[in-house]
Amino acid sequence: MSTRRIAVDVTDRIDDVDIAQWEQVAAESIAPVHYTPAYLRAYQTSPLSPFLAARYVTVTEAGRTLAVLPCYLQKQGDPYGFLRAVGIEGADGPALLGHNWYCYDTRVPVRATGPGQRARVLGAVLDALRNVAAADGARTAGLVSVPEGDPVLDIARDKGWQVAPIVTRFQLPLHTEAGGAFDAYDSYLATLGARTRRTIRQYLRRAADTGVTTAVEAPRPDFLRTVGDLTRRTAAKYGSADMYPESAFTDFVMALGDHARVVRVDRGEQTLAAAVVLLDEERLHMWAGGTSHATLDGFSPNYLLWATEIRMAIEWRKRWVEGGRSNAPMKTRHGMKPLRLYACVAPSGG
Template sequence: MFYEHAYLRAYEQTPLTDIDAFAYFVVRDGEKPVAVTPAYLQTAADPLHCLYTAYPEARDQPALLSHTWHCYDAHVPATTEVLPRLLDAMVRTASVFRARWCGFVNVQRGSALSQSLRANGLPARHLLDRWTADLGGVTDYEHYLARLNQRARANLRRNERRSREAGVTIDVVGVEHAALDEFLLLCTKTASRFENNGFHPDLTFAAFVRGLGDLAHVIEVRQHDKLVAAGVCLTDSTRFHTWTCGIDYAVDGNYSPYGVLFAESVKLAVRLGKRVLEGGLGNGVFNRRHGLSPRPLDAALIRT
């Protein structure tokens, strides 16, 4: 998803973080492209407050990083063959940009990229976890619930019943019909709870999401016409990404808007025939309880 042309184009036209310069590396075998890596020069390079914990020596220094922080799945095809040349090109480009650091963030531990980075002398340092669930063989929402323990299954069913009793309605819409301004207000409230202010900036978020076109679905949860939860979900050929969401926790009725949004996300992923549910970053207690497993994400940086 994060290497789709529409995603990269939208991010360059309306970046969601402060980007000082863009770089796109293409590795070729003759005339044939065998690997691509987007990279972004950033002075304030830690919007999720995890990079400088892992690399305190890089604090407040310009860095050329691949991929964007809004991508939690950095990878490079044909890694073993191309990585040394790619790293050399990134270091040289970082020097041109006068960046003190360059490298990869949000690399899944144990992946081909992770192993090749380690083989090339770049030890991994843990950032945070992403959460995923295997939907292979899941035929419907009830089938997914059957995979959960009794308590989690009962909680989701009870929450669904209570939300209906509270007058909650759910719509899945394309980005052209989504209430993105309302959505952004919810995102800002949610980010404030987790000290991630600025991760979805006011001036670019709506334009960025609209730029994704058919790659994005928006789930809107309303109570008495008021938006109480919403999620932007991204899709590629195999995965359903619950990419970002906003929640209003001050609702009428004894139900969780987030639980409603999660349930609808699973239903939509199954309807679309996706094999993997990507639950995004954080919220580990809820995700583990409801069938998702952690995937450690690391950073591997080079001082230039």
Template sequence: MRAYERFPLTDVESFSYFVVRDHGRAVAVLPVSLLRGLDPLRQLRVRYPVTGEEHGLLSHVWHCYDAWIPGATSPAHVAAVTGVMRELAGELGAAWYGFVNVPAGSWLRDTLLAEGFPAHHIEDRYQVDLRGMTRVDEFIAGARPTGRKNYRRNGRRAADAGVRIRVAPSEETDLAEVTALCAATSARHGTGSYYPDELFTGFVTALGDAACVIEVREEDRLVGVAVSLRDRTRFHAWACGVEYEVGGNYSPYPLLYTTSVAQALAEGRDTLEGGRGNHVFKLRHGLTPLSLDACLLPV
């Protein structure tokens, strides 16, 4: 959160932090951000009566795809947060307030619905349950038949092309080069501004050991990259970029996922978070979808 405050990757006007206390003891917390333009990924305007340019007070930030209220165990905790959230949104001149990227089937979603929030599906994020796995081959075996064949064929072709893969701390990589490839890939899907150059480089650097970079190189050329994040139990394939014109008959994208699984297993993580979007590939290649909703109300 400190890194994102220093290097906000979206147009954030201000950050606030809520702490719910019971007899002086902190029982729940929530970071929120006031955005100038509440819909940078263009996912809300087809589900809510918004242009997307309005100010919005939202849970955490769009770059976090896992909305929850840490510590909250009671509907009273959620009611306390949403009540203060509504008041603050009014004071700050926001048009909307609420939560984005709320997992379907979660206790938070059910509680927000009971409070009168709507829930509209906006995207799916993808995961791999690594518990019980020890080798990447076990992950590949769990993919659909076409996915299994593609992983194995792609690996052979990349090896024949002399592709080199490494996992490195962010300080040992050229983050300007990494950012450029991520931004170019994102731009193909209309969200190139999601990775602003200097802010993205600063943010990843500020994360320290919480981040690492997976590089796929063809000779000296960077053809695939994943900026990966770590938390206590999960390894996140958070931001990716790939070149579509490569020298060999392979794709860097599957290599990023098999390498991410290998690294997650080596670090003893329970889950690989595979990010949002690219549904056809991820369903075919062994990742499991988790539906994400937006729960917003006008101020």
């Protein structure tokens, strides 16, 4: 294990970090799109949810960046009540959290030579998170939406942090353990239950018979307003329409560049369903979208939207489709697997 000194640096602007090394760490650890400079820059300049300050933590050794972590100082650290629901108190006030609540795959991207160095680096990140939170006057310091099995959870437990499962996320593997992958959308459909497979095929036929078309395109501000409206109308059913404010939504997506695409389902001049998907090297993320009708003329526009997104992921040779949190029935019907997400929160006090 290396005995050289680990240095921790914290800055409040993503462009003040060593971008090349940040990207290398994110790439080597196969971190999702939420850790790319483009995403972080977009969220910094057009935040979907207001924050008091951003904190970008980097850990270096001998001039080489070993770990990175974006954090946000929030006025209210538990806006959805996930932490209170599992007995984590004190998060209602100011909190410094990594990543943010829009990220359902929080991790500390790290490159290390072995488990000993990894533990040392992760420990340094957690210590820095707690120290920065104290300096910022935050009542809570922690990580939210950390996948089950991530080594940072064990490090947090060893430090006396409170670790608890808070919610479940869903992902669809498009590969096999042997390294194979679906070669076509029909190959994916063959893995689903007979009833779901039959329903999807019926919906595809009925939609085609009524002149429905689907498309994947680069984001445009004018159409993003339509996507945002459908997203908010759908999210309102679950009490979360405020997660996608109109102006910030458009500006944020446009700033993502090639990391974002729009998927749409139309009939003539009417858009029946639309979504923004996020892209990284290995994944297509079903990020935000909505529909105008639950069902229409014997088919579900939402099912067509999902079919187009999954077909796109297969054709673009992605290894995973990330389905985000909640709506377990829809996601499990489409073959998605649950993955439990944890919060780990530092003990209060010195």
